[in-house]
Amino acid sequence: MDKEEVKKIKDAVEEVKLSDLPGIGPAAVAKLESAGIFDLMGVAVLTPPQLSDISGLGEAVCRKAIQSSRKMLNLGFMDASEYEKKRQDINYIPTGSKNIDNLLGGKGVESKAITEVFGAFGSGKTQLALSLAVHVQLPKEKGGPGGKAVYIDTEGTFRPERVKQYAIGIGANPEKVLKNIFVARAFNSDHQILLVEKIGEMIKDGEPIKLVIVDSLTAHFRAEYSGRGQLADRQQRLNKYLHDLMKLAEQRNLAVFVTNQVMSNPAMMFGDPTTAIGGNIVGHASTYRMYLRRGKKDTRVAKLIDSPNLPDNETVFQVTQDGLKDVILKSED
Template sequence: MVSKGEDEVRKIKKAVFDGKKEEPKLTDLPGIGPAVAAKLESAGVYDMMSLAVMSPGELSDIAGVSQGVARKAIQASRSMLNLGFIDGVEYAKKRDNIIHITTGSKNIDNLLGGKGVESRAVTEAFGAYGSGKTQLGLTLAVNVQLPLEKGGGNGKCVFIDTEGTFRPLRIRQIAESLGANPEKVLKNIFVARAFNSDHQILLLEKISEMIKEGEPIKLLIVDSLTAHFRAEFSGRGQLADRQQKLNKYMHNLMRLAEQHNLAVYVTNQVMSNPAQMFGDPTVAIGGNIVGHASTYRIYLRRGKKDSRVAKLIDSPNLPDNETVFYLANSGVVDEESQ
């Protein structure tokens, strides 16, 4: 026998499929009324997909409902969204709307497959101070505003600043080199200074709210990813707590990128591995937690004279490789004279 809740879900799915109803809302789910939906929205859960990927325990804690009600709501949302297996051809079609944002350097773009930083992916750049991590982020913040045909995302940028690295003057320089209006470019970059890891986590929830309100955000930059986590959990006895909190944050970044088809670029600090007897002892902070969650990992370091070296060390579809780039008034470039 079909329950009343299951019957309602089927009716909503049919109406959406037939074009007679808009995309389902949270209040269409069994057990989710206006009051519960308001609680979810205040926690950053605005759409069906955000709820569908939650666990019953997580939904129960946020919405103040029993785990039984939470489980039914999650099952209904997954049914409406037709979450499950699809064949490779269908999956390839779903990736047709992936966008790429040029880094400003053909060399780095080619390192990343030819077009730049990819949406629905987390790109991590780690390296020592002065290696070019922030400069690459600032260049991307400008380039995302370019039209799609010019290597941009035709959208806006969110810049979460944890170390006080965002500089409007630098944005103006890069924008002017492209012939763009510096003030208009700055207007399309939303900057937030995160003062601790909890604040940094909270800011991710605000991004979903901004997108729901119509802001065409296509790039999220976090500079730097691990600074607060590293400072707040400094002792070895706190390492497990730090990694657990960082793991959740990384998965929230991945979820945000996937749900809204935006690119995520994060910078990461490094340390020296004292056990490394030969070769480069530099390792990224965050260990396997950050490494597994990052789709693309780039190691940046200083090269000869004023050059920088970018080395791709992890990617799901590209070989390890490295290239040279420079930093100029126009941002990240291929030639020293630019």
């Protein structure tokens, strides 16, 4: 199947409306859209009980609608060469530091993936997030996807004045850059979850969103489910939230970048006891994981600890007024 045939199939699928699915009428479409489901893929990835809860339809009707959507989308197996072609539409967002870009494969943060950075207070997590919110706006000829960013702020750390400094650092218009970043302050985990649902509506309305930032991922979940007896509930909600973020990234070809808090592991006798909050749930959901820590002389160390295609490695950078700057390490003779 060549590119032209793939495009024809894709265009044909995009022309199919939710109301064209068997058993899905206007009332059900309205309920689906209010839940952030606007296309066939949104239906295809649901289970019959999930679709039934959202639409109010019986599970038999929902099962038929899901099967029809999957058939139209051809959600089956493909050979690896076809899968490679499918990944050619991946976008990359420069971080502002060539060292970090190289750590992530050479081009920056990848779309259709969740990139997690964790580290202690002052390690540079938010600074990296703000830098990405600016660099996502770079046109393709300058290495960016030329899109807008959504910034979900759970700790009140978003600073417009800092964004302006980053914009000036790359020669962009600070006011235009701010206009292309949609910021929401999430006050609890329910609000945080609701905001992700709103992003689908924004994209449907024509906003070219290419990056979703959650800073930080676990702050509210950690505070609201603090007891040992609530750990299972917290992990279940966090797992569902991460699943929704991954689904959004894959369906909309956008990048998801999350920052995460840390704790010290007292059982660790040797080495760095710093551990990311969220355990295996966050670890398995994140496509790329980076650990940030303070280095020598106002530097930051970024260490890639998990990736599906890259080796573990680390690099050094600085946070300056104009943005992230690379540090060239001198080789020891």
